[in-house]
Amino acid sequence: MAGGVSHDFNNLLTVILGQADLSLSETDPSDKLHKRLKFIHQAAASAKGVTRQLLAYARKQTIAPKLLNLNDSIDGMIKMLCRLIGEEVELVLKSDPDLWTINFDTTQLDQILVNLCINAKDAFAGIGKIVIETKNMTLDNPISTDQEEFLSGEYVLLSVGDDGCGMDNATMVKIFEPFFTTKPMYQGTGLGLSTVYGIIKQNNGFINIDSELGKGTTFEIYIPRHMGEADEIKAGDTTKELQ
């Protein structure tokens, strides 16, 4: 997804650079306009550098799903998550000890956890609490939300909740759009949740959001249970990979 977006973005930047180049050649260097055009040219050129990095990153990402227990993956990430969110934010873990197995790429799981926890941390003015919860969930009937339909089936649920600023409806309907951000310039790219969304769709899962202005937000990620015959994970398999 990042690859696709940066590719389109790169094409647009080529147009901006080309037009800026032409206009520069048509204006006198002593002209005020010439200097402004130079700024535009420089900014577009450095934006091209960023898209090049994104494209390289997207190409490097090969996906290797494997059977794992979500609790093990979270355990392996906890230290790093605590460092990311800082000392003022409390992190509470509520794991279901009998969690079903999922077939998932560990790097993608890490990306989901990091993005959701950083967003939660950003939703606090200072002190706050983030709760990460795992549990098994059976949907007997499909559920329709505003955004999508959740198919019936067995899922492992990962929920990340915060008691931060929450969101209004106008924000909530846009949060999965690439580049949508409410953060100040240079503080958010608006790519975090669109990445999470892409990963979940790639894995046939669903995302439910519960948010209220001033009260907090909970993201619930539904990951399909692995239904193959080998429902056993070799001991230490996942933790080894994450350390």
Ligand SMILES: Nc1ncnc2c1ncn2[C@@H]1O[C@H](COP(=O)(O)OP(=O)(O)OP(=O)(O)O)[C@@H](O)[C@H]1O
């Ligand atoms: N836990 C949350 N509480 C309140 N608002 C949130 C939360 N998570 C996401 N949002 C809203 O959704 C927007 C989009 O989130 P997303 O992660 O895609 O981008 P970002 O955090 O702004 O930037 P980036 O993740 O690229 O640094 C945020 O700017 C914010 O307005």
Ligand SMILES: [Mg+2]
């Ligand atoms: Mg984010």
